[in-house]
Amino acid sequence: MHALSIDPDAAVTDLNLSGADAQSAIQRHLGSDAVDHGVYHRRAVLHIDDNGQNLGLAQNLAAWALASAWRGMPLYPLAGVIVVTGRTESGGLTTLDDDLVQHAKVVAQTVRDTLSEWRACPPASNEAASMNSSPTRHATWPPAGSNGLWGATHRLVLQQDFAV
Secondary structure, three states, X not given: OEEEEEOOOOOEEEEEOXXXXXXXXXXHHHOOOOEEEEEEEOOEEEEEEOOOOOOOOOEOHHHHXXXXXXXXXXXXXXXXXXXXXXXXXXXXXXXXXXXXXXXXXXXXXXXXXXXXXXXXXXXXXXXXXXXXXXXXXXXXXOOOOOHXXXXXXXXXXXXXXXXX
């Protein structure tokens, strides 16, 4: 079963999970027996370390931007490595569809590019970040309650024309 691993540094790795042992393989990959299942898209599941925030794991901006875009609203921060699998209509795990793989990789690349640009020249404010005129770079930091953040992430989804 094809899945993705998204690291806090926005690196995306393809995973090949055994269908029969997928849940155990995900737990081993995350290093946790306590795994939450976030359904932010009807055809995907984000597998999140349930203790990631409490353990102080690094925020995962790429997974956060992806989940927020799929859900259509800014979400709470996500932490640690996140595994993304496909989801069947009945809620089971399956191979992640190619269009969702592509979407996840585009979002992660956008986050990496934006963070790189912002390290070189930080935006003056969150509002300035959301007004970024670059057509391909719209992922932003996830401060709680940030409208500028949501607008930037939302534009990325609209520009890429990904079906939710």
